Amino acid sequence: MKKDIGTWLKDVLGIALGGLIFAFGLNYFIIANHLAEGGLTGVALTLHYLFGWPVGTTYLLMNVPLFVIGWRVLGTEFALKTVLGTAVASIGVDLTRAFQSPMPGDLLLASLYGGSAIGLGLGVIFLFGGSTGGGDIIARLVNHRWGWPMGRVLFLVDVVVITSVGFIFGRSVAMYTLVAVFVASRIIDFVQEGAYSARAAMIISEKSTEIAQRVLEELERGATVFSARGVYTDAEKNVLYCVVSRSELVRLKTLVYELDPRAFMIVNEVHEVLGEGFRNWHSS
Structure with a gap:
């Protein structure tokens, strides 16, 4: 009460x-x-x-x-x-x-x-x-x-x-x-x-597991892997989804390129992120 x-x-x-x-x-x-x-x-x-x-x-x-x-x-x-x-x-x-x-x-x-x-x-x-x-x-x-x-x-x-x-x-x-x-x-x-603005990245790569590991170790961010099928190739691929701060985006793009220069990456602006590593739920 x-x-x-x-x-x-x-x-x-x-x-x-x-x-x-x-x-x-x-x-x-x-x-x-x-x-x-x-x-x-x-x-x-x-x-x-x-x-x-x-x-x-x-x-x-x-x-x-x-x-x-x-x-x-x-x-x-x-x-x-x-x-x-x-x-x-x-x-x-x-x-x-x-x-x-x-x-x-x-x-x-x-x-x-x-x-x-x-x-x-x-x-x-x-x-x-x-x-x-x-x-x-x-x-x-x-x-x-x-x-x-x-x-x-x-x-x-x-x-x-x-x-x-x-x-x-x-x-x-x-x-x-x-x-x-x-x-x-x-x-x-x-x-x-809020002034804080994050970036959400979807990464399609043959080396999604290695990229996820580097994200976890170097950026200390989590990631989620989705199973998907490419329409053009009809091949099964993994799609890696992760959210990073604006200042971490360059590091993310660098490590993705180092591991797989042929990776396909989509970056979207995220106005608010609630949860561990970002904004606390109680302050929203």
Whole structure:
């Protein structure tokens, strides 16, 4: 029971921290420089610029009907964490208005810094299982109802909002907003997947046993051998599969070439590896 409470408390604190980072980035860089955002955040910002409505309160109120639908369709746990993330972010935006600091003449830097801060905040929220509502709820509901990919739905929502921003405030604001949204998406991926990036290699060779032994001894990595049949030769062959860190890839290619210059090797980028020798499951 203590473990459950501890995990819950860690998630709450993580979501709260992410919400505050998001709020600070939105105020300090985006709102201060009259830029916009995608999703419902962009709608709230547009209403703020046009009518002076408080961004946080407006965003929170727009999410209320989505909370109700999301709770009924997607479950209680998701709804609770979404309410927490949205509430912290919304209240934080209104409370940190004093931190607005315009960057005269340099909207590119404002969009880059703003996108980075917002992406960091959202990434932390997502990392702890939370959500800030808005387009995220819409995407989940559409995915649940019609099976559309969430990424595509989020993209469509952003396109509609940013296009509207372009018509209302001009193409320049829309373009810098696109920069901020793009940077934020990359930072979100970075936070969720981590800076660590591994490589997965599939090696087809007549000397797969020798290669596996060298990988085990020199790289101290495990490997898995699959039996396969070549279509062209109709011959039985072994396929060696192993995962190494990015820095170990050159050593892997070198030892494969030394043992079998005719080996066929495929290398793929792996964004996350959990287990012995890589990232601990408890830190994911």
